[in-house]
Amino acid sequence: MTIDTETQVSAGELFCDPALWADMDTWHREVAALRREHGVVPVADLPGFSPFWVLTRHADVIAVSRDDTRWRTTPRAVIRPDADAHRIVDAGIPPPSSLVHLHGPDHRDHRAVTSDWFRPAAVAARQPRIDDIADLFVQRMRDLGGSCDFACDIAQPYALRVIMDVYGVPEHDEPLMLELTRGIFGSADPEFVGDATDPAARMLDSAARFAAYFDDLTADRQAHPRDDLATVIANGQVDGCPMDDRHRFWYFVIVATAGHDTTAYALSGGLEAMLRDPAQLRALRDDPALVANAADECIRWTSPVRHFLRHATEDTEVGGVAVPEGGRVLLSYPSANRDEEVFADASTFDVRRPDADKLVSFGAGAHFCLGVHVARRELRTMLARLGRHLDHIELAGEPSWAQSHFVSGVKHLPVTYRFR
Ligand code: HEM
Known part of the structure; x- marks a missing residue:
C-alpha cells in the first residue's frame, strides 16, 4: 500500500520530534494505526531529515536486529536532523565508536572486553550491593515523610548509584556524571538542556570533561586494579593490544549513559502504570513471586530506549518493502512492544502477563x-521492596514525560504514600 506524503511526514514527526514523546497515550494511539495499516513506514519527505523507514512491528524489528549480514550499525546510530550531524562533523568531533556504533568483528572483539563481567553469575554476585543501595533509597522515601517526586527523588538517583557503584565512581562525583552523560548523548528535553543553546558545543564540552575524568580513572585503575568495571575497561585488550583511547572513552560513555536513564525510566514509568491501576501493586504485594514478571512488564510497557538505526549493506527488503543499499531503518522498540500480533491485550499493563518475556526493549x-541482567536485577530489587513495604501509594499530581526521541520516559511522578 502506498503512503501519501502528508501521512509520511506526520509519521516521521512521531519518531523524530522530541516534543511528541511527552504525550505517550496519543503517541501510542497514532503509532498503533500505522502498525496495523502499514507495518513498515517510509519517511521520504520529512524536512531536515534524509529518508528512512520506520519498522513498527515486532517481527520486523527482531528480523533486522538478528541479521547483521544485510544490516549493520554505523556511527549514526540515532536519528537526528542532517544539519546536527553535519555540525558535529564540522566541529571536528571524531565519529562515535562505542559498542552500539561498531559492527562485525570489531564490535565482537570490543564487546568481549566486558562480556564476562556482565554474565548472569557475575551480576548475581553483585546482588548484595544492589540490595544495600535499594534499602538506602527506601529509607530515603521514608525520610521524605510520605510525599515525593518518585522519578527525581528515588528512581533516577537509585539507578545512577547502582551503575556508578558498578563502575567504582565515588558518590560525590555522581552529579557530574549525570550532567556529562546527558550532555554527550543529548537529551532534547528543555529541563535537562539547561541554558545550552548549541547542542554541538554542549556535546564537545561534555566530551572533553568526561574524557579528562575517565583518563584519571583509567590511570588510577591501571596502577591500582580493583573489583570494578572501570578496572576492566581501563585494562581492556583487543587483539592482544591495549584498547586505544578513543574506543576506551566511548566504552566508558556507553555503559555510563546506557546504564541509568534507561532503568530509571523503566522504574518510574512502571510505577506510574501501577498507580493508574492499583490492583497491580496489590497483586505484587500478595504474590512476591510475581516480581520478575512485573519487572519485565515495566520494561516492556515503558520501552525507555525509543529506537536505534540499522543501515542496509545491500539492496534488500523488510516486511515486504524494498530498501536500497545504504538505506536506514529505525527500529521502534515501543511500537514493537505493543504489537497485537505478539502480545495479548498489548495496550494493557499487567504484572501477570504470560507473554511479558517477549519484550523487545x-x-x-x-x-x-549488555546490561540486561543488571537492569532486570535493579528493577526486581526495588519493586520487591515497594510491594513489601508500601501500605498505600497514590498520585499527588500529574506525571510528566521527558521530551526526547531517543531515551525517555516519566521524568516527574508526584506521589503520596504510607509505609507499613
Ligand atoms: C531498562 C533498561 C535498559 C534498556 C531498555 C536497554 C536497552 C538497550 C537497547 C535497545 C540496546 C541496543 C540493542 C540492539 O541494538 O539490538 C542496548 C544496548 C546496550 N546496553 Fe542496554 N538497556 C538497559 C539497561 C542497560 C544497563 C543497566 C546497562 C549497563 C549496565 C546497559 C548497557 C548496554 C550496552 C553496553 C549496550 C551496547 C551493546 C552492544 O552494542 O553490543 N543497558 N540496551
Missing part, C-alpha cells in the same frame, strides 16, 4: 543489551 542479535 533490550533489542536482539549481536547488540542485545
Whole structure:
C-alpha cells in the first residue's frame, strides 16, 4: 500500500520530534494505526531529515536486529536532523565508536572486553550491593515523610548509584556524571538542556570533561586494579593490544549513559502504570513471586530506549518493502512492544502477563543489551521492596514525560504514600 506524503511526514514527526514523546497515550494511539495499516513506514519527505523507514512491528524489528549480514550499525546510530550531524562533523568531533556504533568483528572483539563481567553469575554476585543501595533509597522515601517526586527523588538517583557503584565512581562525583552523560548523548528535553543553546558545543564540552575524568580513572585503575568495571575497561585488550583511547572513552560513555536513564525510566514509568491501576501493586504485594514478571512488564510497557538505526549493506527488503543499499531503518522498540500480533491485550499493563518475556526493549542479535541482567536485577530489587513495604501509594499530581526521541520516559511522578 502506498503512503501519501502528508501521512509520511506526520509519521516521521512521531519518531523524530522530541516534543511528541511527552504525550505517550496519543503517541501510542497514532503509532498503533500505522502498525496495523502499514507495518513498515517510509519517511521520504520529512524536512531536515534524509529518508528512512520506520519498522513498527515486532517481527520486523527482531528480523533486522538478528541479521547483521544485510544490516549493520554505523556511527549514526540515532536519528537526528542532517544539519546536527553535519555540525558535529564540522566541529571536528571524531565519529562515535562505542559498542552500539561498531559492527562485525570489531564490535565482537570490543564487546568481549566486558562480556564476562556482565554474565548472569557475575551480576548475581553483585546482588548484595544492589540490595544495600535499594534499602538506602527506601529509607530515603521514608525520610521524605510520605510525599515525593518518585522519578527525581528515588528512581533516577537509585539507578545512577547502582551503575556508578558498578563502575567504582565515588558518590560525590555522581552529579557530574549525570550532567556529562546527558550532555554527550543529548537529551532534547528543555529541563535537562539547561541554558545550552548549541547542542554541538554542549556535546564537545561534555566530551572533553568526561574524557579528562575517565583518563584519571583509567590511570588510577591501571596502577591500582580493583573489583570494578572501570578496572576492566581501563585494562581492556583487543587483539592482544591495549584498547586505544578513543574506543576506551566511548566504552566508558556507553555503559555510563546506557546504564541509568534507561532503568530509571523503566522504574518510574512502571510505577506510574501501577498507580493508574492499583490492583497491580496489590497483586505484587500478595504474590512476591510475581516480581520478575512485573519487572519485565515495566520494561516492556515503558520501552525507555525509543529506537536505534540499522543501515542496509545491500539492496534488500523488510516486511515486504524494498530498501536500497545504504538505506536506514529505525527500529521502534515501543511500537514493537505493543504489537497485537505478539502480545495479548498489548495496550494493557499487567504484572501477570504470560507473554511479558517477549519484550523487545533490550533489542536482539549481536547488540542485545549488555546490561540486561543488571537492569532486570535493579528493577526486581526495588519493586520487591515497594510491594513489601508500601501500605498505600497514590498520585499527588500529574506525571510528566521527558521530551526526547531517543531515551525517555516519566521524568516527574508526584506521589503520596504510607509505609507499613
Ligand atoms: C531498562 C533498561 C535498559 C534498556 C531498555 C536497554 C536497552 C538497550 C537497547 C535497545 C540496546 C541496543 C540493542 C540492539 O541494538 O539490538 C542496548 C544496548 C546496550 N546496553 Fe542496554 N538497556 C538497559 C539497561 C542497560 C544497563 C543497566 C546497562 C549497563 C549496565 C546497559 C548497557 C548496554 C550496552 C553496553 C549496550 C551496547 C551493546 C552492544 O552494542 O553490543 N543497558 N540496551
